[in-house]
Amino acid sequence: MIFDIGEGELSKKFGNKAKFLMKMKKQGFRVPDGFVIDSNTYTEIISHNEKIEEIEEILKDIDKSNIASKSCSLFKIFENLIIQDSIIKEIEKKLKKGTKYAVRSSGLKEDLEDFSFAGQYSTFLNVEGIKDIKKAILGCYKSMYTEVVLSYFVDNKLDLKDLQMAIVIQEMVESEKSGIAFTVNPITGIDKEIVIETAEGLGESIVSGQVIPERYIYNWFEDKYDYNKTNRLLNEEELKELTSTALEIQTYLGYPSDIEFAIEKNKLYILQVRAITKIKYSKIKDEWTTANFKDSGVSASVCTPAMWSLYEYIWETVLKKFIVQSKILKEKELRKLGDMFFGRPYWNMSVVKKAMAKIPGYKEIDFDNEFGVKITYTGDGHTTKITPKTILNVIKIALNQRKILKDQNNNIVEYRKDILEKYDKYIKDENIYSLKEFENIWYTLIKKDYLKSQGTYFWQIFINTVHQTIFRDKLLKYVDKSEYLDLISGLDGVSHLRPFYDMWDMTRDILKDKESFEFWNESSIVEIKKQYEKECKKYFIPQFKNYIKAYGYHSKKELDVTYPCYCEDIETVIKMFKDTMLLDDSYNPKEDKKSQQKKYFKQLEKLKSKVSNRKYSKFISEVKDMREMLWWREEFRDITTKIYYVVRIYTLKLAELYKENGIIDKEEDIWYLKIFDIWDFIDGKKSDKDIRSIIIRNRKYYNSFRNFENENEIGCKFEGIDLKEKSSSTDIVGVGCNNGIVTGTARVVESLDEIERLQVDDILITKFIDTGWTSKFAMLKGIVTEYGGLLCHAAIVSREYGIPCIVCAYNATKLIKDGSKISINGTTGEVTILEEGKACL
Template identity: 35%
Template sequence: MKWLEEIQKNDLQDVGKKAFELSRLKRADFPVPDGFVITCSTCKEMFSERSRSRNSMKSKKLIRENMIPEQIFEKILSEFRKLGFPVAVRSSAVEEDRQGASFAGQYQTVLNVGGEKDLFQAIKSCFNSQFSEQVQEYARRNKISGDALSLSVFIQKQIRPDASGVLFTVNPVTGNDQEMVVEAVKGMGEPLVSGKVQPDRYLINGFSERILTKFLCADPAERLTQPGEGVASKIIQRTGSLLDDNVLYDLVRMAVKIQALYGCPQDIEWAVENRKIHILQARPITAMGYQGVKGEWTTADFRDGGVSSEVVTPFMWSLYERVFESAMYAYLKEIRLIPKTNNTRWSNVFFGRPYWNVGAVKKILARMPGFNERNFDQDLGIEITYEGDGVVTPLTPLGLLRAIPVMVTLKRMYFHQHLKTQKAIINFKHYLNSFKAKNLLNMKDGDLEALFEDLVCHRHVELETAYFKTIFNTANARLEFKAVFDKANKKGASFEYLPLITALRPLKPVIPLFKLWKISRHVRRDPKAMHVLETGGIDKIFAHPTLGKALKNFIKKYGHHSTRELDLRIPRWSEDPTFIIETLQAYAKLEDENNPQALVAVNRSIYESELKKSRRFFSGFRHIQRERFMKKLKNVRFHTWYKEEVRDWSTRVYSLIRRVSLEVGRRLMQRDILDQEDHIFYLPYPEVISIFRDKNPDPQAIRRRIEANKAYMLSFRHFENPNEIGQRWQYRNDRMEKRPGTRARYQGIPCSSGETTGVVRVIRDIGEADKLQAGDILVTRFTDPGWTPLFPLISGVITETGGILSHAAVIAREYGVPAVLAVQNATGNLADGQRVILDGNKGEVQILC
């Protein structure tokens, strides 16, 4: 037996989820009533193996009649007497309270147990509930074996509440992530759970602590009877709201902290006794609706190495939102697809992660003849919820006539935007050269303020706008080429798409990898350098005469990269070279046959073969079609390459912004305005400018805003938010319970050709990259440009997000690494050590064992 305070991290399998999480809350100083657990192993000892058969009614009778061993009997009584009565006897199952299968209300709970005789009957009732038909059926529906269920019994001090209820930290109907829902009833919460009473209902913004609405139930005064030995009845008189505002705010503050502790939306059971709040349970919200989200939104192209890869800081989002909103509006206006006045909001943040307005974009693009919704969605890895091709705009004479101005403008846009982007890059190169001469530490505050404002308001805007418009041009180039590609295949061409967009010009994200590989070859030829690399620390490695010099040159040229390049809180390689050292150590163990440049050369022949096929198909009288096909192929290949080129310059801008921002943060910390220099990233950049300029800011008010913003970010850091959100998509938590060895096939988007068989290695974060072995198949939610050096180590890539034009797809094609992207819940359905067949041609993943 274990008291809540005694439960440790490795006790989950013996105490069950409910007791384990209540222990975690209690150890985090939340007001959880005292209690102890009769562990799963003790319960098994209490009830013999023959009495636990799940298949016969006779066995259940034996459980009810079974005598508890005397030693256990006395121990339970001893702990019960310490706790005092009344108590609540609760089931705590290992399999409950998880995303997708909460088992809420399935197991037995016995309240108000007032004596020793009733205690053991309650324990048996709770233990026996795991064999009930409703529990077994619930387990079957959620693909959990009934034989795998394991249960402990949790005995807890009974609260005699004035009011109790539930609190949802996110509105589970509307999906509003800042709106908490509180439901309260008089006395105990059982009538609320069973639906016997109408509760008071409160909607509250948990982060601004503002009551939005109150719905008060007009029930009369009521006698609360609490059956049980020695337990008196209690009269509760109803006068207005069950919860006064002070108690309500205290409850909400506590809920914000609980959500921040777990990092995902919580369903919290609570009780109030004499104005003191007690937390009775906290578990993830397992079903979420999005009725309050208007339109259709996606993280596509924001997530794979983008700003949605993690919860976004207010600082980063203020930079990104400003440019994305203006760039999207300007681009669509320039190609004459929207009027000069347009109030559409193109981006938003849900659950701490940015989304963009895919519904509005599709509606606009659908005006163009030849638009095919399925092609659009597949390119970006957007979940498809319709049959066939979805919205298709036919190529009619009238439609083509109306579209001529747009198509002419778009053709000019490709050329003119390229010139603007080149100009932005040249301007930034000059700025970068002048920046190198600046000494941030010795700058006066006024000069630093001017530098910061110029960097974030002008330099960043110019280059990032160019980058976004390059992305938009790349998407349009892809749609244009796909139209002629599909038309040719309908006429019998049998072209393969992926080989035609591989073997691009040398990609900037790939060049550092080639340089690092070259260093690894020199190390292999120098035993002393190899020994230092394998056994020395970072300082010793950089002190080596040849190895250290090579690495310093590498960092000097590519140190602006990081493992999460759009998270300004993350150090760049120049600040922390640990990832580079670990990657170099892995490269040094590989043979020359793994040379990434050789792999790229192989891809070139695949592309040229497919190109010859296309030229043969368009020979003879198809000269005009061939010219059109080749021109659009050239355009999409150029923009796919150029997007990665411009992205690298964008990464350099963010590296500078981090450096300057940290210096601003350091000075604000010296003025006792910030507690840490990196707290600057929890404020939007316009507010940072205002605070730095203000001679007498309010430090306490600033700290409160920082804490509120941090709490919001922490609240969703572990939440697996849906990639698409809105009325078209209903949230599905379809985590399938797959065990190693189970044969299964999963479908995604084919993004890099080829087939490979290998061992799965699930990497949820770059910090787990050291798990990778040569030849593994990388399974992850998404990749980041900073992950590119890992590609020579792997034989295949599987991600949960992304599409044909995403970073992971582009890099995989360059290396000839088969890739299947947008495989739903790949990190949950696949496990380390499984062998799978990855088919990058069909977009399939099959588990072998």
């Protein structure tokens, strides 16, 4: 089949190159006219020539040793291939007399998510007439079987089955100048820089390295150009149009793009667009990671400036204070601790590692494994030896840590009481305020009350991180990892389990009442919601309303204030109730807790038999302290979720007032301002015009990366590190976080939108867990994530539910096929694929 560029529905049969061009044309970008011959035509041609089986036979046992001979054999097939008259006639109808064309390959396995075939398939330029078009088409087909392409497939273990190709035939642009534009800097990793390389004539000369192009760099976020003043090819107008178009393409697609362009008679043409698959970070000197930021939700997807600035405010204020007060580092030794790259928040691992390295016995490998970050060294990495100097240093740190811990423990109950009182006051405040009055209330909420609540939570996290490491290393001399995991499981009354416990009890009551059960089971979500809104007194609706009142501050994405909470999203909670109601008593979470607590007491008995009574008394005291620390960490996580809910509703109210007063155009614009921008506006340091300009710029940045899958770690140290060898389809290993071996069906869930696909007794395979997924844990047999650490939310909650959990299983969502039968070992972190265990690359 043949389709005009810019017409027809996009199809996999076009290949990515053709699909991108068709997208660009439909979106209004200037793409040369032409047409696409889909991949079915390739199949028809080789079928007509009776060559399908011969090609498959040649490719069957290909390896590094025979690529050259097999490529030669395949070439011979295409030298004598005949294109049917019916296809030739269809192509002829599309050709314009006297017009030259570019004939481009568009392979169906080209520009895959993790692999790029850029420059490996053939392109033929200045082709005129049907005779030469035929040769060019066969030349494109033949380029699928060059030694270079076949080697790329073999080296990257890509499937050679069903190789197909579409063809793009476009009118030639007789370019005076042409080149390539990268919408992020692929060498330095600077995500706001557009890099342009251009030369005279056709762009193929740049791609093939025949000329030295002129380079232009434009930081669009700061509106700064950087290029050699001797550059002569692009004038100011052309440069502005080119950078503007490149940014438009990136914001439209939502990820960094590699764009081929040409300029003819002052007109800019887009010749090709593909995703940039490899980005280096030569100018990002520190080590940066999203570890735990993804688990908490703030870096789970592209992040709005408002959400990141809330986190940044705490991170820069509280972490710095903790490090300095602990006497770990001096203030002058600190650098920026958090930043945004590619639309996601990262924290500065280099500074944190420098702080942790002050403690004797510190091993970098343990730190990295704890957070599940990439390893950039051999052996244990940096270790801090025990010397008189380091002992003196650690005594100083230990004394300050002891004071910090004592202060936190002495005041933590009062902190909780104070924050919850503030929460209740904000929730109950129904007064009507003027804009100025409400700005002052919002200002105080964020600058003081939010800082206190979130700061207390982060303080607890930092305390846990330091003391958990010390405690674990001491205890592991007497217990193994499996026993250690049992000692930190079975916590009583963990905050994020309370909603499910109450939901469980309510659904058991519904099951006992025939009329109520029939209503909940047979009514649609819409019908149940109507009864909820009518304040129906039957079917346990009043109890359901109380549930929403108690837990409505939760959401699927709890640490993202831009996302609706359950009190705004009743349908989701109704669905959760309907699902839970269908679970039998074997899924009772209270039984899970009893089981975990039994394991805990059993391990205490085993420990008692291994050590003296005196040492046991000391250990049991430390075990209880550590469990209490973990409990408080989760408790304050829940409290901060409440405060985030307040921040959300008050920020939305502020947005409503700003819209009414003409300061912003839409209420959602508020999320594209940092809290610091709003403070400056309230303080008179920024004008309405400044605010609008910031919103426009920040929206572009957000949209530029909304479809981009960022790397968990970035920085020049991580360049060239390839983790692909760590996991194969039969050897996937992560960090075990809860004991147990289970076998079940793998359910690969890529995003929050897919969690409803989960079925009872599935093993969830996902990148990371958000706090809003907790209600699904009860129905699962196990969990495997690509990110997270021993103290991440997925690990803590899975231990309370008593289900095996593995984190940091690199590439699990790609290596495990949805629906496969797998076995996971929550102690060792091993995943074994039992059926249909082929890597899904």
